[in-house]
Amino acid sequence: MKIIKYLFFLILIVIIGGAIYFATKDGSFNITESKVVNAPAEVIYNKVKDFKSWQEWGPWMEEDADIEVTYAEKTEGEGASYSWTSNKMGDGSMKTVKVIPNKEIDQVITFNTPVGDSDSEVTWRFEPTEVPGQTKVSWGMKGEQSLMEKVFMAFQDEDMETGIRQMYEKGLNNLDSVVMTEMKKFEISVDGITQYSGGFYMYNTSAARQSDIGTKMPPMMGQVMGFMQQNNIPMSGKPFTIYNSVDQTNGTVIFSTAVPVKDRVITPQGSPVLSGYMEEGVALKTTLKGNYDNIPAAYTKAQEYAIANNLQIDPNTPMFEVYVTNPDEVANPADYITEIYMPVISPVNEQEL
Template sequence: MKILKYLLFLILIVVIGGAIYFGTKDGSFDVAESKMINAPAEVVYNNVKDYKNWQEWGPWAKLDPNTKVTYAEKTEGEGAAYSWSSDHMQVGKGAMETVKVIPNKEIDQKITFNTPIGDSKSDVYWRFDTSETPGITKVTWGMKGEQSFMEKVFMAFQKDDMETGISKMFQEGLTNLEAVVTEEMKKFTVNVDGITTYNGGYYMFNTTASKLNEVGEKMGSMLGQISGYMEENNLTMAGMPFTIYNQIDEANGTVIFSACIPVAEKIITPQGSPVLCGAMEPVTALKTTLKGNYDNLPQAYAKAKEYMATNNLIAHPTAKMFEVYSTDPGLVPNPADWVTEIYMPIVTEGAPN
C-alpha cells in the first residue's frame, strides 16, 4: 500500500509539474513566409482572393486528394468563406472566413480548426508588396494566434513544433502558387477571324529600324514619346495604339516599323518634330486575334499565313501589315488577357467568295 501511495504521489507531482510547465509556456505564435513571385501583384492577388483557387496550390491538397470542400455562396472578398473535412490527421476539419480586403495589397482571414481537443482559432494574413523590379511581387503568407493549454501539450509530442510545421506548409504553398500563376500567365489563344475591312484614319507616329527581337523593347518608349507629345498638345486618342511594319527583312532579322496612336483629324506638326501625323486608307485584310502575351505573336502570324495559303489569299503588294493593341498592359496586368489584332492586307480579287 505504501508503494502504491508513493506511486500516486509521484504521478501527482508529475501532473502538477507538467501543468505548471505547459501552463506557463508561451503559446503565442506568429509565423510568416515570403516569396518573390515573377508576376504583378494584381495577378497573384486575383488568384489568392478566391477560395475556389486554393485547391490548385494548397499544400494540403496532395495530403488528401479526397478532402471534402464546401464553399459558401461568396468565395471572394469580405465575408467569403469555405470549410473542409478530411480523415487525414494533418488536414482534419476546419473553416476559414475573409474578414478584411485591400485589393491587390492585403487579405486578412480567420481560420478555425476543429480538433478532438477542441476548436482552435487563429488569424491568417496575406501581403502583396511590389518590388523595385516591375512585375515582381513579394508575397507574404502568415498566421498568428495563441495555443490553448491542450494544444501546447499535444505539440510537445510532435516531430515538429507548431511554428516549424506552419512554416513548411506555407513555403510549399507559395512555391505551388508561383507555379500556378506562372502557367496562368502563359495561356494564350489564336483565332483567325477572317477577312474584314479596316477603316483607317489619321494617326500620330514615329518610326525606327530595329532587330526583329527588339521591337517590343523599343515600342514602349516610342509610344511613350507619342503619348507625351499628344498630352502636351491636348490631342485626344481616337483608338488603341498600333504598329505598322513598313519593311521586314527576315533574312537579316531586321524591320523598319512605326509606332502609332490614332487621332480624329489631321494634325500639322512643326518642322523637326520627332512625332509626325500620318493617314491610313481603308484596307481589306485578313484579321487574326491573339489573346495572350506578345511573346506568342509568332504563333499568331504562323496561323494567319497558314490560313492565307489554304484559302489562296494574296498579300497586298504595297499595303503594310499592322497590329492593333486592344488592351493596355498598364490596366490589364495579366498577359494572358492582352488582346492583339493582326491585320494582313490582301488583294481583294484573291479573297474567297
C-alpha cells in the same frame, strides 16, 4: 493498498507538474513566409482572394488527397469562408475578415480539436518591388496554442512553427507556379477576311532587328502619347504598329508606332512625331489573346491560313497590329488582346465582308 495509494499520488503529482509546466510554457507563435513572384500584385491577389482557387496551389491538398472541402455561398471578399474535414490534418474552417484589393487580406483560421476550437490570425500581403511587374508575397499566421496543443506538439518530431513554415513555403512555391502558368496562356484565332477603315494617325518611325522590336516599341509609343498630351490631341482609337518594310533575310524591320486621331495634325518642323493617313482596305484579320511574345506565332498561323485559302498577301500595303487592351489597365498578360491585319489582294466575295 499503500503501494497503490502512493502510485496514485505520484501520478497525480506528475499530472499536476506537467500541467503547470505546459501552462507556463510559451505557446505563442508568429510565422511569416515570403516569396518574390515575377507577376503583378493583381494577378497573384486574384489567385488568393477566392477560396475556390486555393485547390490549385494549396499545400494541404498534397498532404491529404481525401480532404473534403465545403464552400460557403460567398467565397471571396469580406465574409467569405470555407471549411474542411481531414483524417490526416484534422477539421477546421477559415473566414476572410478584411480585404484591401491587390494589397492585403486578413483571415481567421479555426482548428477544431477534441478539447475545443483554436483560432489564429492569417495575413496576406502583396507588395510591389523595385522591379516593374514583380511582387513580394508574404503569408503569415499568428496565434496562441492551447494547453492541449502544447502537450500534443511536445511529442511531435517537429515543432508547430517548423511545420507551418514548411507548408507555407510549399504553398507559395505552388502559387508561383500556378501564376506563371496562368500568365503564359494564349489563344490565336484567324477571323478571316475583313474590311478595315482608314484615317489619320500620329506616328514616329524607327528601324530595328525583329528581336529588338519589343524593346524599342514602348518608348516610341510613349513619345507619341506624350506629344499628343502636350498638344491636347485626343485619341480616336486604339494604338497600333505599322510594319512599313520587313527584311526576312537580314531579320530587320522598319516600323512605326501610331495612335489614331480624328483630323490631320500639322507638326512643327523637325518633330520626331508626324501625322499620317491610312487608306481603308481589306485584310486577313487574326486575333491574339495573350502576351505580346506570342505575336510571331499569330503571324505564322495567319500565313498558314492564307496559303490554305489561296489568299495573296499584298506586298505593297503594310501589315499592322492593333493593341486593343492597355497593359497599364490589364494586369495579366494572358488577357491582352492584339488584332493583326495582313492586307490582301485576292478577289473577295461581297458576302465575306
